[in-house]
Amino acid sequence: METRNTASGNVFKERYYRYHIDVRDASWKIRLPKKFRVKIYNNCVNIQECVQACVYNVHRVGEDSRLAEPLEELCRGCHRCTLVCPKGAICIELNPEFQKLGDSYFTPERIENLFFEAETGRIPVSGAGYGGDFAGRGFNGFWFDFSEIVRPTRDGIHGREYISTTVDLGRKPHSLVFRGSQLVSEFPRLIELPIPIILDSPLYSSSGRNLSLVLARTANKLGTLSIIEAEDYFDGLKPYIFNLMPRIRPNGMMDYPQLIKYSRIVELDYREEMISEDEMKADLRYVRELNPSIIVCARFSSVNGMVCNAEIAVRSGVDIIHIHVDDRSVKHDPDIIVDTIRRVHSHLVENRIRDEVSLVSSGGIAEAAHVPKSIILGADAVAIGLVYQIVLGCRVCYGDRHRDDCPMNVEEADIGIASQRIVNLISSWRDQLLEVLGGMGLREVRRLRGELGRAIFYRELEEKVFGDSE
Template identity: 40%
Template sequence: MYKRYHIDTSLVELSTTKIGKFEIMRNDACLNCGRCMTHCIYDVHERDSADPRIMADPVNHLCKNCFACIQNCPYHALEMVMNKEFEKLGNTYWTPQVIHTIWNEAEEGKIPVLGSGYRGRFRGSGFDDIWTDMSEIVRPTRDGIHGREYIATAVDLGRKLAWISDFRRLDLPNSYEIQIPMLLDTSPLGLNSKSIILSIIRAAHKLGTFAFLDIENYGNELKPYLKSIALRCPLDKITNLDQSPWKEVNFIEIDLPRQFSISELELALKKLKSENQTALISLGLTDPSLSNGILKQFKEERADILNIHADNDGQSYEGNIFICDSIRKAQLDLVKERMRCEITILAKGGIAAAEHVPKIIICGADAAVLDLSLLVAAGCRVCKGCILNDCPAEIEKLDPEIAEQRIINMICAWRDQLLEILSAMGIRDVRRLRGEKGRAMFYEEIEKESFEFIFKENETAK
């Protein structure tokens, strides 16, 4: 029977994430009239439980900055300021706002609301340089979340046939469908706490997607979830592998160092193929420029997936190339080689918000790999240095079930937002968004197009 894909969410609150963007201050002029309470739809204002005649202090972290209480206060007894604690969160890429948004998504699994209008800026660097198409935003039947028309968010991982040569052999050995274009990753999570790894893998298991796991972190407690694990191993360790769990996993990634010999890689790939014929084989690259040696591995069907790694801020490890540009380059290279459709591209690093997923797909990725955002969902504040004993989010002590549900909640919210964007574009299948550069405007390119002649003239003048 047809079953619609659905993610179960539930409210999971964390005491450590109760840091609001705003702080509402109630001054002595308050009449305790309760007007703020009737106007606030976010339950920021309540009466004191001990003495209901008096208003309690505002629950600041629930405030969405709508100003309803301030505007409706008959005696101007309320003021709002930025919360100092909030401003201390994160860094320049993982801004306080990004972290706060993820926390909200992780708590309820709903699309968070904030503010009373957006006054700009309307472009920035990185993902904010991309504007997506929203031309079909008014079509009610294609309402993303509640609409009558189903919008598919499923994507295929692994090898596809370039053409059909034999109809009897249509069953593909090396292909898996996942219901969301998102994979999870346990690798960069500074603390590498066992409990958080377990929560991420269990979340991936529940969501029907894969979670990358470094081979040295594998333990017996993860055995039940083997089918959802994408095992990652450095190239030099492939040659001396013991049996388990290689035979049973469905996804293996070789983490390539900056310098490696193609022959060594070829050897390792051959060994893997002989050990496990059905597993998807992925190459984890930090450099987006694909050498002929690598392209050969794909051509000769020894590898199926290309996973381009960037750091937490989305920058490649070699030179300042942003993940979007890396993906676009890799996509273009594969198109030139006429093999884009046969293999899968994944993008890892710097995916920090819901809208980054469709944007990276527009750039050419099949799916996004989420890493640090998962830790943020579990309460991480992206401090400068990570000290396990002094973690303000108490990640180490976190109940794995709570972290798991929060991750699931966040991904549900992200999928819902993906649906919204797809519906606004009039697209019914996320697979059709892949590499659809026409569905977005790249601000830098527009700028170049309009102003390039000036720079050219200047150059010739020189």
């Protein structure tokens, strides 16, 4: 498949085409437990009212003209059969196996939605109003604004107006320098991604070769990037080098000169460290000596040192900052990811250096809305990790329960379909991003970045309406 990137150095193709993701059915061996259990008690007198009543064909008449076992996987919990049964013999229950899925953050409902998106590539749509919590913490703590009457809106969802989801990652010059009519400042090194979503390396599990291949292929199909631990790189990934973003520990850089040389982007993983400007500059110098056109991303995982590290990274000349918050921390304190992105973004804005770098955030991404929500808080793009693992079978143990028998086991034969599942998932997320952008009247996702004025914060509203202050 021809790659559609127009990265730095690539000449724009003359032919115009709209970005399009190929969605195909991708149901496979891994299935979720059924949501409902349909129990028929012995009160049943076989009058089969339920067969007539069920619009989802859960109840059937068997060969012996008696009621057959209900097809529970078709049940949607509408209760109709239980209401028509004169004996009260039918009881619909939530399947305990379903309830056990995931945890308090990756809830069974979220996992169910992720599976739906991965299998069909469609947007979850339902009737009736929203039925969940009024508001919550973290990403649930704010709503999007939208356009009404007097602001131009976009009708991108149904394809009538084009909404761009393209983002540029990389460093942009603070100003341009000319000599006469000649531009002398360096042309910015940018990577243009058609979607603001990149694939993080698998979290909490070692990535087998098959999984790396799945991710590389997916990134290639989507025209985005797949982060891969440098030690996991193998020659089979060579065709996809354009879509890879090797992650290297700064003190281990000497081991991977070839990888640095041939990649167009590299991620230096500083983890929890606090870093000084000199050290970082030295690291950058080493990388750029090997590959002058390479784009360098610095990844930080220390929440407390994030702001400080980010500023140092900008001042040392890093192109991209990757803010990573561990999903487990987000599960315990959902506010942590929201606060971290907001703090880093605001700090860089206040110091007037925000536009010199791109921000990538990861952590706590569990549903489609979290992508635009991360972006409105200040990120340019989002790296997803656990969600694609979940659609490949991960059961969210954070490396604890299934250390030796990880259910996310991608076999040779599954590579194509596994990749298609992630493609479908991201296609669905992109469509949902378009919904949000259309609703907000934005024609491109770049405009959403850091638009805090168009996020409606729950706590601020509580204070404004029910608080004492004016």
